Amino acid sequence: QVQLVESGGGVVQPGGSLRLSCAASGFSFSSYGMHWVRQAPGKGLEWVAFIRYDETSKYYADSVKGRVTISRDNSKNMLYVQINSLRVEDTAVYYCAKDTVSASGIAYYLDFWGQGTLVTVSS
Amino acid sequence: EIVLTQSPATLSLSPGERATLSCRASQSVRSYLAWYQHKPGQAPRLLIYDASNRAPGIPARFSGSGSGTDFTLTISSLEPEDFAVYYCQQRSGWPPLTFGGGTKVEIK
Numbered sequence: 448q449v450q451l452v453e454s455g456g457g458v459v460q461p462g463g464s465l466r467l468s469c470a471a472s473g474f475s476f477s478s479y480g481m482h483w484v485r486q487a488p489g490k491g492l493e494w495v496a497f498i499r500y501d502e503t504s505k506y507y508a509d510s511v512k513g514r515v516t517i518s519r520d521n522s523k524n525m526l527y528v529q530i531n532s533l534r535v536e537d538t539a540v541y542y543c544a545k546d547t548v549s550a551s552g553i554a555y556y557l558d559f560w561g562q563g564t565l566v567t568v569s570s
Numbered sequence: 571e572i573v574l575t576q577s578p579a580t581l582s583l584s585p586g587e588r589a590t591l592s593c594r595a596s597q598s599v600r601s602y603l604a605w606y607q608h609k610p611g612q613a614p615r616l617l618i619y620d621a622s623n624r625a626p627g628i629p630a631r632f633s634g635s636g637s638g639t640d641f642t643l644t645i646s647s648l649e650p651e652d653f654a655v656y657y658c659q660q661r662s663g664w665p666p667l668t669f670g671g672g673t674k675v676e677i678k
Contacts, residue, residue, distance in 0.1 A: 451613075482667075484614075492606075492614065492657050494667040506665040509571075547619065554664050556604045558625060560613035 449473040449559040451543050456564030463533050467564055469526040469543030474559075477501075477521035480546040482557055483528045485539035495541070496528060497554045504552055511537075533568045540565050572596055572663035574670035576656075582678040589645040591673045593658035598638045602662040605634055605643045608672075609654045617656075618643065645675075653677050 455467040467483070483495040496517040497506045505517050516529040526543050541564055544557035573596040583589055593603065605618040616625045618634035621641060631646040645652055658670040 491655075491672045492608070492659075492669040494659075494669065497665070497667070508666050542613065544614075547616075553661075554667055555661055556616060556619045556659065557606075557614070558616045560615075562611075562613050 449545065451545065451559060451561035453541060453543050453561045453564035456541065456566045458567045458569060459533050460570050461533060461535060461568055463568075464529065464531045465533065465566060466527060466529045467541055467543075467566070469561060471524045471526060471543075471545070474545065475549070476519075476524040478549040480548075480551060480554060481517075481519060481526045482544045482546060482554065483517060483526075484542045484544055484557070484560075485537075486542070486563070487536070487539040490539075493539075497546070498526070499552050500550060506554070530566070533566075535568050538566060538568045571666060572599060572660055572668055574658050574660055574668055576658060576670035576673045578673060579671070580674045580676060582676050583648055584678045585648050585650055587648050589643075589648055589652070589675055591643040591645075591656055591675075593636075593641040593643070593670050595639045595641075595660060595662075597663075599660040599662035601637045602660055603634075603636070603641050604659045604661075605632075606657045606659065607652075607654045608657060614657070648675070 450472045498517045544560040547556045547558045601621040606614045608614040622634045
């Protein structure tokens with residue numbers, strides 16, 4: 448069965464950096480685009496970033512563009528997101544999620560999600 | 571960026587009742603809309619994609635309809651496990667993907 452397990456969250460000071468990881472299993476990871484989505488406390492879901500299955504294209508939400516880098520290692524079935532210059536408003540649960548369509552360069556829908564990892568930005 | 575507005579913000583219903591949730595887009599998204607269910611501490615779950623197609627394993631009591639700018643998620647008869655927050659999401663304006671603000675379905 449498909450499993451996505453995020454890790455790397457924690458408490459970070461404003462201006463700091465963090466790299467989140469997502470371990471994928473149960474599907475052909477290298478064939479699917481992958482997303483990061485976040486949920487701030489008491490708020491709704493916010494799409495953060497998408498990476499094409501072959502890593503040739505990456506897309507970011509305007510709210511994080513220039514501070515966030517999504518990457519993947521298809522040999523290890525791992526997805527990553529590096530967040531720099533962290534702000535208080537980046538405090539959220541970060542989810543990795545699998546796109547529904549294989550071998551596609553654009554995003555469709557998110558059919559499997561992890562349980563999320565909490566990032567708290569506070570001094 | 572396409573903005574999705576969900577209504578109502580909260581829906582108070584009893585088990586067995588019918589739930590009707592609305593999602594309105596700021597411009598046409600054709601049929602490129604999905605619905606998700608999200609419970610606290612759990613991973614969100616894809617319910618409906620392309621406006622009206624149930625995702626694998628989703629019970630028949632969940633149905634989606636609409637196109638263009640107005641969409642509806644209907645739960646025909648609420649089960650205890652259906653009380654959750656529901657989000658719509660569009661892909662027509664990619665990039666970015668956008669989500670609605672959510673509708674909480676709570677027990678009356």
